[in-house]
Amino acid sequence: MMDDYYREVGRAVYQFAGLERAVAWLGETIERGFNQKVPDNHWSAKAIGLEFQKLVEQLPRDDLDRADMLKLASEYRLLVSERDMLVHGNPHTAEDGTQRLGYNAHHGSRDWTIGAVREIGNKFESLSAMAGTILHRGRYQRWEAES
Numbered sequence: 399m400m401d402d403y404y405r406e407v408g409r410a411v412y413q414f415a416g417l418e419r420a421v422a423w424l425g426e427t428i429e430r431g432f433n434q435k436v437p438d439n440h441w442s443a444k445a446i447g448l449e450f451q452k453l454v455e456q457l458p459r460d461d462l463d464r465a466d467m468l469k470l471a472s473e474y475r476l477l478v479s480e481r482d483m484l485v486h487g488n489p490h491t492a493e494d495g496t497q498r499l500g501y502n503a504h505h506g507s508r509d510w511t512i513g514a515v516r517e518i519g520n521k522f523e524s525l526s527a528m529a530g531t532i533l534h535r536g537r538y539q540r541w542e543a544e545s
Contacts, residue, residue, distance in 0.1 A: 400497065402512060403497075403498060403512050403515070406512055406515040406516050406519060407484070407499070407510075407515055409519045410481075410484060410515055410516075410518055410519030410522060411481075411484070411485060413519050413522035413523040413526055414443075414477070414481045414522045414526075416522075416526045417474065417477070417522050417523075417525050417526035417529060418443055418446060420526055420529035420530050420533055421446060421447070421450050421470070421471075421474055421529055422446055422450075423533055423538065424450065424467060424470070424529060424532060424533055424537065425446070425449065425450045425453055426541065427533070427537040427538060427540070427541040428453045428454070428457065429453055432449070432450075432453070435449060443478045443481060443482075444475075444478050447471065447474050447475040447478055448475070450471050450474070451468075451471040451472070451475065454467040454468055454470075454471050455468070462536075463532050463535075463537060466528070466532050467532060469528075470525065470528055470529055470532065473525055474525060474529075477518075477521060477522060477525065479505045479506075480518050480521075481518075481522070482505050483501040483505050483506065483508045483510075484499065484501070484508075484510060484515065484518060486501060486503070486505075487499030487500055487501040487508070487510055488500060488501070492509060492511075498510050498511060498512070499515075
């Protein structure tokens with residue numbers, strides 16, 4: 399049972415890492431050097447989300463990807479706190495006696511059941527797929543051609 403839990407936590411963390419990387423690359427296609435920006439020496443998921451949203455909002459209204467990237471930026475920023483609650487969770491014994499992560503701090507509180515971990519992992523995966531679709535339907539290719 400715990401092996402399944404560990405697998406789901408690992409999958410969720412991995413899916414978020416892919417999502418974060420895709421968002422950073424989309425930022426790079428808008429502004430060269432985006433991946434090298436380090437605001438206040440701390441390039442966090444939150445900082446990536448804020449900077450990415452600013453860039454997307456500045457895109458011309460006729461940019462074919464603008465609407466999708468606005469949605470992506472908004473959803474990504476919401477999921478950052480979910481990811482934070484997962485990776486900064488603490489192991490504990492739940493009321494039913496199972497071992498799992500729990501979070502109770504400034505982002506809120508969460509009891510990370512295997513179902514909750516699977517659900518957030520699926521959200522990360524879905525948004526990552528959306529980011530990958532935007533990136534590879536021409537943005538990355540145009541960026542690469544201009545390099």
